[in-house]
Amino acid sequence: MQKKERVIKTIQFDNPDRIPIWHFNRDQLDGDILSYELSPYRGGKVKKSEWGFEWENLGDGTVGQPKEPIIQYWDILKSFEIPNALSKERFNDLPKLKGMSDHHYLIGELGITGFNTYTFLRGFQNAMMDFILDKKRCCYLLDKIFEFENQLIHSASEYSFDGIHFADDWGTQKNLMISPELWREIFKPRYKLQFDKIHNLGMQVWFHSCGNIELIVEDFHEIGVDVLNISQPNVVDINAVGKKLKGKQCFMLPISYQTISISGTSTDIKNEARRLFNTLGTDSGGFIGYVEDYNILGMSENNYQNCISAFKELI
Numbered sequence: 533m534q535k536k537e538r539v540i541k542t543i544q545f546d547n548p549d550r551i552p553i554w555h556f557n558r559d560q561l562d563g564d565i566l567s568y569e570l571s572p573y574r575g576g577k578v579k580k581s582e583w584g585f586e587w588e589n590l591g592d593g594t595v596g597q598p599k600e601p602i603i604q605y606w607d608i609l610k611s612f613e614i615p616n617a618l619s620k621e622r623f624n625d626l627p628k629l630k631g632m633s634d635h636h637y638l639i640g641e642l643g644i645t646g647f648n649t650y651t652f653l654r655g656f657q658n659a660m661m662d663f664i665l666d667k668k669r670c671c672y673l674l675d676k677i678f679e680f681e682n683q684l685i686h687s688a689s690e691y692s693f694d695g696i697h698f699a700d701d702w703g704t705q706k707n708l709m710i711s712p713e714l715w716r717e718i719f720k721p722r723y724k725l726q727f728d729k730i731h732n733l734g735m736q737v738w739f740h741s742c743g744n745i746e747l748i749v750e751d752f753h754e755i756g757v758d759v760l761n762i763s764q765p766n767v768v769d770i771n772a773v774g775k776k777l778k779g780k781q782c783f784m785l786p787i788s789y790q791t792i793s794i795s796g797t798s799t800d801i802k803n804e805a806r807r808l809f810n811t812l813g814t815d816s817g818g819f820i821g822y823v824e825d826y827n828i829l830g831m832s833e834n835n836y837q838n839c840i841s842a843f844k845e846l847i
Contacts, residue, residue: 535564536694539637543736543758543782545817550847551809552637553821553840554784561632562840563823567639567697568629570622570684571615581644582615585652593828601655606669614676617683623691637695639738640688642681645698647719649677663714671718678722682729689733695758696730696737703743705767712747720751727756738784744768753781759820760784765808766791774811783812784820787839794830798838805842821846 533541533549541548555563571582580586585598603609630638644652650673651659662670685696702708708715727737739752740761746768752760759782762768766788777783785808787793792804805821813819821843825836 534635536635536637539564539820540694540736542817542820545779545782545814547816551813551819551821551843553823553843555840556822556824558825558836561634561636564637565639566629566633566636567641568626568693569641569643570688571641571643581652583649583653584612598652601653601658603653603673604655604658606666609669609673614680617680618687620687623687626691638693639695639697640685640691640693640735641697641699642684643699645681645700646674646677646722647700647702650674653677660710663710663718667718674718674722678726682726685726685730685735686733689735693735695735697740698738699740701740701742701763702748703741703745703764703767705743705764707744708747709743712751715748716751720755723752724755731756746773749773749781750776753777758782761822763822764788764790770808770811778812779814779818782818782820784822785812786822786824787842789824789826789829789831793826793835793839796835798834798841801835801838802842802845805839805846809846819846 535552538548538550539552540546542552552564554565554567555561556567560566581598584602585600587596588599589596603612650670653673654662659670688696702715730737736758737756738759738761739757740763742763744764744767745752745762749760749762761784762770762773763786765785767790787796787801787804787808792800796804809819823836823839823843825831827833827836
């Protein structure tokens with residue numbers, strides 16, 4: 533079974549030959565999925581996001597954070613320019629990636645999206661107040677952000693991507709950053725329009741979120757997320773999520789990069805991979821393994837390899 537076919541069958545619960553694995557930041561060709569940044573936002577040659585905020589390197593090996601919001605005051609919005617989503621130059625490196633592919637499933641990475649982009653532009657404190665006290669201007673700026681993403685999605689559809697990946701962190705270690713009711717009022721309908729567009733263009737929706745997002749996992753399923761990446765399974769009640777969505781929703785999870793993949797033994801890692809699969813996956817599909825090298829958090833080379841082996845042994 534070719535890699536792309538394996539991933540699609542997993543998402544559709546159509547009996548893949550094994551569990552697909554996404555090698556995110558290292559050894560990508562060894563996995564079943566390759567990704568391409570549609571909107572580079574930081575790191576390497578990129579010192580400034582195309583939205584205008586500059587990234588500050590914290591010197592700890594992480595991606596850092598924006599130095600300061602660039603629309604701290606609403607008056608700035610009058611002259612603020614939305615990035616050009618239609619530039620063909622952003623696809624210049626895509627032929628090289630496709631040339632390395634061995635029938636991989638190809639994802640278009642939107643990078644930092646929606647909610648996170650808004651908080652970077654306005655500042656987190658301003659954003660939290662906007663959602664309650666200034667919804668009119670808040671929704672105006674949000675719609676500009678989502679419009680940019682929608683244009684990018686449309687452009688990506690012309691380059692044979694299989695899926696579009698969102699990175700919007702909605703959870704803290706304990707709960708959502710805003711109430712589920714407010715999330716459903718402001719963000720859910722906007723996401724649904726995006727996801728419908730992606731499906732109508734023949735692609736699939738991948739959604740990443742850090743933190744505890746248990747309260748809205750059913751919402752994501754309802755509005756069409758094909759693969760839901762619960763990035764911090766150690767802070768989410770996986771059993772509760774499984775009771776709600778096992779056999780209906782395809783999930784992608786890592787071995788926790790805050791706990792087991794950092795300090796666990798080989799046996800701990802294998803047991804956790806099996807637990808996650810048994811709780812969320814099925815023999816006919818619905819589960820994708822995610823592996824990332826977290827040496828900056830203390831992951832040893834041995835445990836990095838153990839994470840790969842643990843998912844492979846689920847085959």
